[in-house]
Amino acid sequence: MPERGTDNLDVWVIVRCFNEASVVRGVIEELRGHFPNVIGVDDGSTDESAAEMLAAGAMVVRHPVNLGGGAALQTGLEFALLDHGAAYVVCFDGDGQHRAEDAAAMVDHIRSTEVDILIGSRFLGSAQDMPRSRGVLLRLGRAFERLSTGIKLTDAHNGLRVFSRRFAATVDLQMNDMAYASELLGIIKRSGLAFAEYPVTVRYTDYSRAKGQRSINSVNIATDVWLHQVLKGRRR
Structure with a gap:
């Protein structure tokens, strides 16, 4: 019997999915080459995403309706x-x-350090064929996050992250939509646990660019974060 940790038996990969039936099987199969434990969270998809994830070897949990990225991660x-x-x-x-x-x-990397939160950064690594407008929005988002949370990252909205169990157990996301990323940074700061960034590659394909967030969504996210902070302050 291999020790816990050998071949990543002590790792779970969470794949959030909403209507990604055409690509998600390949994503899961690629992950399964490195990680035996993959959980696909089907966030109310109306296509065959859940079936594709199951076929690729993932365990699947389904939301009956689309709740958003934060809810799927939680x-x-x-x-x-x-x-x-x-x-x-x-x-x-x-x-x-x-x-x-x-x-x-x-x-x-996280196994060999004292870090509890490791966040991927395309700006330390590579962003293949990233639209210029997307780069501008990400840099504006980085400035916003530094002002609102005090956390200084080069890539505050990168979806590739690794958490230790110690940190993961503290996460209780209340923002269901994509504004959860800002809430998560606040949780990181309050935890007092060590965090770092790691260079990664983000692949911008025709498919992912077509599904990318519109510019107005960035404004909506910033508004959601501000309202959440104001209302939270009033409840104290």
């Missing part, structure tokens, strides 16, 4: 932590932008 974290032997959790998008080899390298 569901995945709660599922992964049911395994008492899970030492690390990897967050991974279902659209094919991330590389499984980067996730594996990040897990190897």
Whole structure:
């Protein structure tokens, strides 16, 4: 019997998915080459995403309706932590932008350090064929996050992350939509645990660019974050 940690048996990968049936099987199959434990969170898809993830070897949890990226991540974290032997959790998008080899390298790195949160950075690594407008928005988002949370990252909205169990157990996301990324940074700051960035490659394909967020969505996210902070302050 191999020791816990050998061949990443103590790692769960969470793949958030909403209507990614045409690509998500390949994403899962790529991950399964490095990680035996993959949980696909089908966030109310209306296509065959759940079936594709199952066919690729993932365990699948389904939301009956689309709740958003934050809700899907929270569901995945709660599922992964049911395994008492899970030492690390990897967050991974279902659209094919991330590389499984980067996730594996990040897990190897976090095992060898005192870091509890490791966040991928395309700006330290590579962003293949990233639209210029997307780069501008990401840099504006980085400035916004530094002002709102005090966390200084080069790539605040990268979906590829690795958490230790110690940190993952503290996460209780209340923002269901993509604004969860800002809420997560606040949780990181309040945890007092060590975090770092790691260079990764983000692949911008015709498919992922077509599904990318519109510019107005960045404004909506910033508004959601501001409202969340104001309302939270009033409840104290």
